[in-house]
Amino acid sequence: MRVGVVTFPGTLDDRDAARAVVAAGGQAISLWHNDADLKSVDAVVLPGGFSYGDYLRCGAISRFAPVMKSIINRAEGGMPLLGICNGFQVLCEAHLLPGALTRNHELHFLCRDQVIKIENNNSSWTLNYEIGQEILIPLKNGEGSFQCDDATLAQLEGQNRIIARYVGENPNGSRNLIAGITNARGNIVGLMPHPEHAIDPLTGPSSDGLAFFTSVLKAAVNS
């Protein structure tokens, strides 16, 4: 399976995302922000970082990159798409996911290992988790506070579209402790913490993040 990993100017985590795809058994394909060609990939990861220097708002400019037009088109047709951290911000700016990510409520940039609880294992990226499973993966962001209006929040909760929640104290002020959400179809997932940094104990706090990447391979086999 070919999984595209996008590099924008200022992207940081594209190599780790590609490494996670390979560790899961997939083929990682580099995609360039300025090239609309998706190179026949079956899924796409928008990795973390500071695309376009976070100018204007995080993800606001990346959303209009040529590669995004192709990605939005394919994702609306059902292609699995995972946005991690800055990638999540891009997905919200592109209106592929509702809400927005705003400045952490205590204003500090956070970088720590965080326990999150998986709440939905129907999405293309969480099939290999158990509901209620607690996993430990790094969280590192300055603008990770998930915000949306009450109606959107009720809809996300009612449609079981919360992928994962923070366990323990709310790290960034996200509504309802939301760490990640999915679209109604379950192919598009945005996640603030970083599963790609936790795929083996040598380089991360655990290998708990790997199942995001094995899940999408399984989703491809099932479809």
Add this chain to the structure above:
Amino acid sequence: MAKIVVEVMLKPEILDPQGKAVASALPRLGFTFATSVRQGKRFEIEVAGDPTPAQLAEVEKAAGTLLANPVIENYTVKVEK
């Protein structure tokens, strides 16, 4: 020359941690007037000559597409001499 000014503010219901930090810094400096501070962005846009209604309509569109995120922000467009 006239400028087109776009001002962007977080919607009132969205938490503004930066504004809160400013509000709590003011009394430390002896400024006790503020009961609340909200922080926003201001864009000054120049066009050749005075802005036309068509240009203002375009700026309005750009403001709702790029300059502001309508999910969390409100914006205003006006002309300043």
